Amino acid sequence: MISLLDYGAGNVRSLRNAVTRLGYAITDIRTPDDILGAERLLFPGVGAFGAAMGRLQELGFVEPLRQYLLADRPFLGICIGLQCLFEGSDESPETAGLGVIPGRIGRFPASDLSVPHMGWNGLRVCRESSLLAGLERDRFYFVHSYCARPGADNADWLLAETDYGAPFVSAVQRGEVIALQFHPEKSGIAGLELLQRFLTGTVTVAPFADAGAPAATPSPDHARTGADRPPTRLAKRVIACLDVRSNDAGDLVVTKGDQYDVREQGEVRNLGKPVDLAARYYREGADEITFLNITAFRDFPLRDQPMLEVLRRTSEQVFVPLTIGGGIRAFTDADGRDYSALDVADEYFRSGADKISIGSDAVYTVEQVRAAGADGTSAIEQIARRYGNQAVVISIDPRRVYVASPEDTERTVVETTIPGPAGERFCWFQCTVSGGREGRDVDAVELASICEQLGAGEILLNSIDRDGTGAGFDLELIRAVRAAVRIPVIASSGAGSPAHFVEVFTETAADAALAAGIFHRREVPISGVKEALADAGVPVRAA
Numbered sequence: 001m002i003s004l005l006d007y008g009a010g011n012v013r014s015l016r017n018a019v020t021r022l023g024y025a026i027t028d029i030r031t032p033d034d035i036l037g038a039e040r041l042l043f044p045g046v047g048a049f050g051a052a053m054g055r056l057q058e059l060g061f062v063e064p065l066r067q068y069l070l071a072d073r074p075f076l077g078i079c080i081g082l083q084c085l086f087e088g089s090d091e092s093p094e095t096a097g098l099g100v101i102p103g104r105i106g107r108f109p110a111s112d113l114s115v116p117h118m119g120w121n122g123l124r125v126c127r128e129s130s131l132l133a134g135l136e137r138d139r140f141y142f143v144h145s146y147c148a149r150p151g152a153d154n155a156d157w158l159l160a161e162t163d164y165g166a167p168f169v170s171a172v173q174r175g176e177v178i179a180l181q182f183h184p185e186k187s188g189i190a191g192l193e194l195l196q197r198f199l200t201g202t203v204t205v206a207p208f209a210d211a212g213a214p215a216a217t218p219s220p221d222h223a224r225t226g227a228d229r230p231p232t233r234l235a236k237r238v239i240a241c242l243d244v245r246s247n248d249a250g251d252l253v254v255t256k257g258d259q260y261d262v263r264e265q266g267e268v269r270n271l272g273k274p275v276d277l278a279a280r281y282y283r284e285g286a287d288e289i290t291f292l293n294i295t296a297f298r299d300f301p302l303r304d305q306p307m308l309e310v311l312r313r314t315s316e317q318v319f320v321p322l323t324i325g326g327g328i329r330a331f332t333d334a335d336g337r338d339y340s341a342l343d344v345a346d347e348y349f350r351s352g353a354d355k356i357s358i359g360s361d362a363v364y365t366v367e368q369v370r371a372a373g374a375d376g377t378s379a380i381e382q383i384a385r386r387y388g389n390q391a392v393v394i395s396i397d398p399r400r401v402y403v404a405s406p407e408d409t410e411r412t413v414v415e416t417t418i419p420g421p422a423g424e425r426f427c428w429f430q431c432t433v434s435g436g437r438e439g440r441d442v443d444a445v446e447l448a449s450i451c452e453q454l455g456a457g458e459i460l461l462n463s464i465d466r467d468g469t470g471a472g473f474d475l476e477l478i479r480a481v482r483a484a485v486r487i488p489v490i491a492s493s494g495a496g497s498p499a500h501f502v503e504v505f506t507e508t509a510a511d512a513a514l515a516a517g518i519f520h521r522r523e524v525p526i527s528g529v530k531e532a533l534a535d536a537g538v539p540v541r542a543a
């Protein structure tokens, strides 16, 4: 029997789906006694450290959980579920952790690395464990801004470490108690394999004393047999994007526009069925899948049951991160009932999304913040507070506006190598709303920067000029936005060949690249993109 400690603070549907897919039934922990009665306990932490520990306190779970752990009973903690095992965290300094592992969790320091650490990274396994045997070369999906560092005080727990700047603790194990900083339920086949090993209860680990470096080395590296292996590297992500809408016959289809015009001879282009295509991209090695409900700006997404059903069915068979965008905003329905953007996001998360993406509403929010400051009520702030920053993606739909001189506008201007129609050498990137139909007086650089301050965790950077053209990504746009934020940036729009992916990763600091048309039309397989990247020395997760 598998017991799930879902303390109701966020989205654990992905983990439920993964466990169910592996053929196990889940029982939910509802009372403190359920913890002590559990046979195998899964603790998927979501949200912030303080919120997670606070919730455990409220529910009376802290003491039984400590007892369970100290009795060396089967336990798998994930992400915050690892961090809570420590004494405390700089994320919520006033809140005590479970204190089973000595030491504190700290934030990734300021550097030129994006934070959150988001995406697929490797493990340096520090001791023999059947949990990770044969998986040492795989990459796993991480998303976190805080981490534990390996040191003498946690050496007897350290199972694997990962590099992002300095090494951090990516897995711990002592006896039956295991915790992972990464998400096995979002880590494709390797992640499912690891989860299966825990669920079947066959995991053994070499004791601390067996694993050490020669006893003559009295350093904190004592147990770190992996410390001499090459550093791990965060892979650049390749994302498949599915723009979804109803066609004129009312069927939900994947479509793709040319500069956002999805009609061909009057008809909405139909490039396939959303669930089937997403499953295909998962099998072919996409690192993430993104759905954009592209007409949700005019229809109320909670009415769009087929779209929610697409998400549910996809999340049951796709075990990499799933993002959904479209229509996340406050809404009043025909009966006068009010819904907040958070209500819409809640439903998307409940249906299987790991992240949501906000387009038009982010532009209106930035206009308001510019005029009156932030007041904590925007969709970005509300959703980040409940689900964590990493769950909030901002989708920007900019279009170039050329100016003769930077003085001609108050917006952020770049000098461009692609002159405008009248030979202009400067441009700014104007944000649009409603699927590119309306331009606003906000530029992409300012938008990204303000959204980061409000709590967004990632930027999905489209380009209406390049969308569907196959002419390559807009490198000038990507550089300008990338330089303004520390959160990850996904380059989107214009991919026409594997060389374009190589270009965007070697000539900008984009963290991920997203494409639609070339994958839908089977012009290039995802594996072809990854091979080209690997040949160019760009770190990628093998397809």
Ligand code: 1PR
Residues within 6 Å of the ligand: 241, 242, 243, 256, 257, 259, 260, 261, 262, 292, 293, 294, 295, 296, 297, 325, 326, 327, 328, 357, 358, 359, 360, 361, 395, 396, 397, 433, 434, 435, 436, 462, 463, 466, 467, 468, 469, 470, 492, 493, 494, 495, 514, 515, 516, 517, 518
């Ligand atoms: O404004 O919060 O309701 O969100 C609407 C979302 O739908 C936004 O994320 C917006 O980007 C998207 N959207 C709206 N209309 C369109 C359209 O095409 N008519 N799709 C649209 C934008 C952008 C990418 C695309 C890449 C790669 N699609 O996702 O797939 O440009 O394409 P390519 O590789 O073929 O060049 P809200």
